[in-house]
Amino acid sequence: xxxxxxxxxxxxxxxxxxxxxxxxxxxxxxxxxxxxxxxxxxxxxxxxxxxxxxxxxxxxxxxxxxxxxxxxxxxxxxxxxxxxxxxxxxxxxxxxxxxxxxxxxxxxxxxxxxxxxxxxxxxxxxxxxxxxxxxxxxxxxxxxxxxxxxxxxxxxxxxxxxxxxxxxxxxxxxxxxxxxxxxxxxxxxxxxxxxxxxxxxxxxxxxxxxxxxxxxxxxxxxxxxxxxxxxxxxxxxxxxxxxxxxxxxxxxxxxxxxxxxxxxxxxxxxxxxxxxxxxxxxxxxxxxxxxxxxxxxxxxxxxxxxxxxxxxxxxxxxxxxxxxxxxxxxxxxxxxxxxxxxxxxxxxxxxxxxxxxxxxxxxxxxxxxxxxxxxxxxxxxxxxxxxxxxxxxxxxxxxxxxxxxxxxxxxxxxxxxxxxxxxxxxxxxxxxxxxxxxxxxxxxxxxxx
DNA sequence: AATCCGTGGAA
DNA sequence: TTTCCAAGGAT
Numbered sequence: 001x002x003x004x005x006x007x008x009x010x011x012x013x014x015x016x017x018x019x020x021x022x023x024x025x026x027x028x029x030x031x032x033x034x035x036x037x038x039x040x041x042x043x044x045x046x047x048x049x050x051x052x053x054x055x056x057x058x059x060x061x062x063x064x065x066x067x068x069x070x071x072x073x074x075x076x077x078x079x080x081x082x083x084x085x086x087x088x089x090x091x092x093x094x095x096x097x098x099x100x101x102x103x104x105x106x107x108x109x110x111x112x113x114x115x116x117x118x119x120x121x122x123x124x125x126x127x128x129x130x131x132x133x134x135x136x137x138x139x140x141x142x143x144x145x146x147x148x149x150x151x152x153x154x155x156x157x158x159x160x161x162x163x164x165x166x167x168x169x170x171x172x173x174x175x176x177x178x179x180x181x182x183x184x185x186x187x188x189x190x191x192x193x194x195x196x197x198x199x200x201x202x203x204x205x206x207x208x209x210x211x212x213x214x215x216x217x218x219x220x221x222x223x224x225x226x227x228x229x230x231x232x233x234x235x236x237x238x239x240x241x242x243x244x245x246x247x248x249x250x251x252x253x254x255x256x257x258x259x260x261x262x263x264x265x266x267x268x269x270x271x272x273x274x275x276x277x278x279x280x281x282x283x284x285x286x287x288x289x290x291x292x293x294x295x296x297x298x299x300x301x302x303x304x305x306x307x308x309x310x311x312x313x314x315x316x317x318x319x320x321x322x323x324x325x326x327x328x329x330x331x332x333x334x335x336x337x338x339x340x341x342x343x344x345x346x347x348x349x350x351x352x353x354x355x356x357x358x359x360x361x362x363x364x365x366x367x368x369x370x371x372x373x374x375x376x377x378x379x380x381x382x383x384x385x386x387x388x389x390x391x392x393x394x395x396x397x398x399x400x401x402x403x404x405x406x407x408x409x410x411x412x413x414x415x416x417x418x419x420x421x422x423x424x425x426x427x428x429x430x431x432x433x434x435x436x437x438x439x440x441x442x443x444x445x446x447x448x449x
Numbered sequence: 450a451a452t453c454c455g456t457g458g459a460a
Numbered sequence: 461t462t463t464c465c466a467a468g469g470a471t
Contacts, residue, residue, distance in 0.1 A: 041467035048457065048466085082455025089469080119469045139467045159450075186467055195465070196460065226465090227452090259454070345455055438456070 001171065004208040008149060009174045009181065015204035016184025019191075021046075024053055029179075031105035031130035032063045032097075038125045039090050039117060043083060046190065052081050063105065066091055067098035075262065075435040084263060084435075089117025107131045120166070128178040136169035137182045138162055141189025147221035148193060148211035157224045229349045235320040236268035237357040238338050238447065241425050248425040249447070250359060251434070252328075259345070264434040266443065267330060267423070268352065269323040273315065313337050317355055329420055332357040339446065343439035352439060 020026070023046065025037030036056060040049045056077050060066035066074065071091060078087035093115035097105055105126070106112060113123040124137030136142075143156040143165050150168070154161040173181050192199045198217050200206050211220045239250035251264050317334035324330045334355040343350040426434065428448045436444065 038467060039469095043454095043466055043468060044456075045458070045466050080456075082457090083468085085454065085470080086468090117469065121468055125467070137467080140465080141467065183467090190467080223465095225463095228463095261454090343455090344457095345453095347453060 004149075004210070005172060007208050008205050009172045011204045012184045012188060013174055013177055013181050016180055016187055020183065020187060021191075024050060024057070029130050031107075031126055032094075033057065034130040035093075035105060035118075035122070035126050036060075036090065038122045038129075039086050040081065042086060042122070044081065048081070052078070060094075062103065063094040063097045064103045066094040067103075071262070072433065072435070076433065079435040080438055080441070084260060086117060088261070092116040093118060105130070107133075109133065109135060120162075124166075125182065128173075128182045130179075132176070132179045134170065134173045134178045136166045136173070137186075138166045138169050139186060141186040141193075142169055142182075144195065144221050145185055145189045145193045148198070148217055149205060149209050151210035151214050151216060151220065153220070153222050155224055156221045157226075227347075229345060229347050231349050231351065233271040233274045234268045234350050234352045235271050235316050235323070236266045236352050236354045236443075237320055237324060237332050237334065238266060238354050238443075239332050239357045239359045241359070245425045248427045249444075250332075250419075251424055251426050251436075251440075252420070253422045253424075253434075259348075260437050262435075264424075264436050265440045266354065267324060267328065267332075269320060269327060271316065271353075272319050272323060313355075316353055320355055320357075330423070332359050339443065341439050341443055343437070350439065352443075354443060 023037075025033050027033070037049070037053055040053055040056070059077055060069055060074070069091070071088065074087050074091050075084060078084055081087075096115055097103060101111070107127075107130075109123060109127050112118060112126050113120075118126070121137055121139050124135040127133040127135040128137055140156075143162065146152065146165055146168060147154075147156060152165070154164065156162070156165075169182075169185070188203070188205075192203050200209070200212050200217060203209070206212060209217070211217050237250070241248040241250065250267065252267050254260050254263050254265060256262060313336075317336075320334050321332060324332055334357045336356050338354045338356045340354060341350075341352045343352060424430075424434075431441075431444065
């Protein structure tokens with residue numbers, strides 16, 4: 001080990017022990033508590049995590065408690081934190097611990113690494129922080145700090161670079177102090193050796209920092225830029241209940257896999273207008289931005305502030321109606337624009353245009369066709385609504401439900417039994433149980449204010 | 450290897 | 461306003 005490397009390890013360890021923050025997961029070295037904190041901290045800032053962590057540990061204090069909980073409650077506890085597969089994987093991991101390891105997180109690198117949602121970084125963090133094992137825990141902070149200190153110019157966006165830095169980090173761990181040293185590395189990255197304006201003047205290892213000596217502290221680490229998120233326009237339906245569902249709105253649960261898996265949301269579809277454009281033209285980033293801006297109109301931040309041009313509204317309502325009928329077997333009749341919201345994911349940015357809609361259809365006994373409640377085919381329904389209703393082929397349950405409602409249906413009630421199985425009517429109180437991504441939380445809170 | 454997974458804070 | 465990116469993992 002070089003002089004500079006020994007200096008680094010010694011000074012960093014001393015600095016950490018004198019300057020470490022008092023954080024809730026540093027209360028003790030319970031490996032379960034460390035594990036939960038490390039998963040929450042993945043791609044997420046400390047300040048954001050703290051309240052979630054406290055609530056989570058309060059509710060699921062042990063791996064056994066987490067393992068036994070309904071997944072719905074776990075997701076609800078994670079609501080707003082993002083990367084929701086972390087929550088589902090963490091619970092799966094807790095179930096492995098409960099079933100295969102007697103409820104105790106094993107002091108074993110291979111077994112920890114095999115847990116669901118635990119990758120190379122989290123394995124190293126748990127092994128070093130909870131068990132003081134000399135394993136490297138290389139995250140973004142560590143790659144930045146070491147890139148600067150040793151003036152490494154490899155692209156830290158490449159997986160191979162992380163592997164190399166892991167070897168270096170392992171070689172730096174002082175005997176018997178893996179946990180404190182690894183945390184010190186991250187603490188330095190978070191508090192001093194920050195991405196944009198590193199605080200070299202207060203840095204405990206500045207004297208031997210090669211990056212600074214080379215005048216490259218602002219250039220390092222080298223990192224290739226991520227692709228910008230692709231824009232998507234989503235058309236959403238704010239379906240307002242009547243009759244038995246007065247005061248409620250219609251929400252649906254997302255599929256088991258993929259984006260926002262098993263979260264709840266307003267029913268929505270990809271604007272077919274947009275997908276055509278994307279396919280045919282393959283627009284550049286500028287054109288995308290322009291198109292997005294055009295539809296955003298002059299929003300003032302409030303959900304209900306802007307109004308797209310009337311012609312656009314008509315087309316979008318038509319598309320929303322037809323697509324929900326085709327893709328979801330859900331018959332709604334959009335009645336007007338309600339609001340909009342933007343939602344930025346890592347790789348997608350949604351422009352959500354929300355339309356009020358009526359729900360409900362009744363069997364017209366004269367024509368034996370389904371029609372929208374209170375409107376009816378050919379009696380004032382919008383063309384799209386009329387066509388989708390007329391084309392709808394009722395199943396037995398629909399007929400039975402329509403029949404059951406009888407006169408109530410004619411007066412604007414609807415066939416509840418015909419709802420697709422992943423749909424529910426909810427009131428504000430139901431928001432306490434169901435987990436929604438932030439964009440829909442914002443919209444629903446706005447609606448229920 | 451590249452892409453898919455959220456969200457919010459800071460500059 | 462835009463850009464970056466934070467204690468990453470799974471596929």
